[in-house]
Amino acid sequence: MDLIFLTELAINGALTGLLYSLFAIGLVLIYKASSVPNLAQGGLTMLAAYVVLALARDVGMPLWVAIPLAALLMFGLGFGIERVALRRLAGRPVIMILMMTLGLDIFLRGATLAIWGGTSRSVELGVGYDPLLLGDIFISRIHLVGAAVAIALFGAFLVFFRSRTGIKLRAIADDYMASWSVGISVERGVGLSWALASVVAVAAGVIWGEIQGVDQALSLLLLKGLTVAVLGGLDSILGAIIAGIILGIVENVGAEFLDPLVGGGSRELIVAAVLILTVMIRPHGLFGRHDIERV
């Protein structure tokens, strides 16, 4: 195996990995603010993609109107989900919160498909399908765009967390009791984190919808997103970006070597192995806080 091929695998893997980060940022935002593992992010991503399509196709808006409008709608939905479903469960054992987000995920997926049907559609962003040539290396344009979006979102959150609202969110993440006592509205902060995660879901839904078509396979990103989030350390956005790149490279290069040995489809296995190893060896991930309850 020559070096150029390996580089190509690594670069494309890293780009795909950044797209996983795009998904994982949604998980991290919510976990950071409320320590809730958001297993509904797959359903949210899928719904977001369908909403964009519904606005673009059925209403007939141009995409540059449809996407911000969808982001606005999802922002409201995120607030709503937190208000209706999650706030009532605050302080309950993690298993009930986990089940609640799983139930939300199932509901969002079922409802989305019941409304819009399951046939795969594409977003048609207008990004060319011909690969970009960088020397001898082929790079997919849409992956590049998606990676750029992920980096841009990361930058935006970096700025956001320095703003007044962002500092409040950080305070809530740090210690919600203390935040409460100094007059920060913890409920609003947690609701905001859900709303922001839903907006991130729009970005992830559009990019992934363009890559693999808008259908229910979008919700299958959950395992990869979770792995990225855990590897990066559930409450670190920088961690999510770096872990995404690492997972993408490991997955892409590893699959190339493993696939001939086991007869294909080893990507899932690699991702699951990374998740298990992370939890076993370093549960707080690369950049997470160390206060994880160990046995």
Add this chain to the structure above:
Amino acid sequence: MFYRLSGVHHADYVSDSRIYKVPADRNLAVFILVIGLAAPFIIPSLYLNSYILPWLIWSAAALGLNLVTGWAGQLHLGYAAVMAVGAYSAIHAARFGVPWEFALIIGGLASSVIGSLFAFAALRVKGLYLALTTLAMQFVMDWVLTHSPAITGGSHASLQSPTLALLGQPITSDAGYYYVAFGWCLMVTIFMLNLKRSALGRALVAVREKDYAAAILGVNSFYYKILAFATSSFIAGVSGALLVAAFFFLAAPEQFSVAVSIQVLAMVIVGGLGSIIGTYFGVALILLVPGIVNGIFATTSANLGLQVDVETLAHMPNAVYGALIVIILLIEPLGLGKLYGNIRDYLMIWPFDQFRK
């Protein structure tokens, strides 16, 4: 007799540790048992085999998960994978010529061995991280099942189950299948009822509440966690094997996918953690209600003359199933078992309840 606590006085520890402390509860259980035994003669076989039978087998499986999640407090998102191990081991054993009685036990033991692997994750982390690890293990198991033709015949293949035969009697009638499921469910239920009042059950609860405190009391939490995983996996394995032998008749990897794991967990949580009767309600709700709602929706829309998309009808049950989980968790996070308990406690002292206040 309205006042059902009348004449119930526990004067010694033996009477206080009975399974049914109140005669009314015992009478109700006996009544349900009689109905269960007579069911093939009073319920049409269509309903018996397409609703009651899967309900009983899934209840047994969900009770197994309740043992590890409700009693021992360990999150488990890979339960379907453990069921798959039992199902495939038992069917391969039966196809090899092993009598079904032993094939079922082989399936259960094989599940126990694999299920104990999940326990090693539980020895290291707990809570959310344990859930994620078991979820990853479920994906690994899915992958192994779809990629090993020697076990499953490959991703789109299915494995025919040989005819079920117990004690030398081949079982082919609807009533026969029902009694097998009923018998297994009864065994698991009696085991769980007794678990509550045995040293094992108390040790598991101690581990659930606080493992440090349990260790101080002399309860070896590692040992009991592995024991809980192994026992629940045995129940899972036999239930999985019976599910294939008496209900699906074919084993396919999709029957034990991650969605099924989530479904069993939903049954347990909707039913109520650590509640036996709740588990039955939870299984009934998750297994049967989405289909019923969909049927009602289809007939009403047909009667009203509305054109409903085929896809809408196809995905409706999933939306209802998700909504059920959300709604039950919002109404009563402790599950249907707690709701039943509230009603029971109210009726227990019913005509005289005003005196308690």
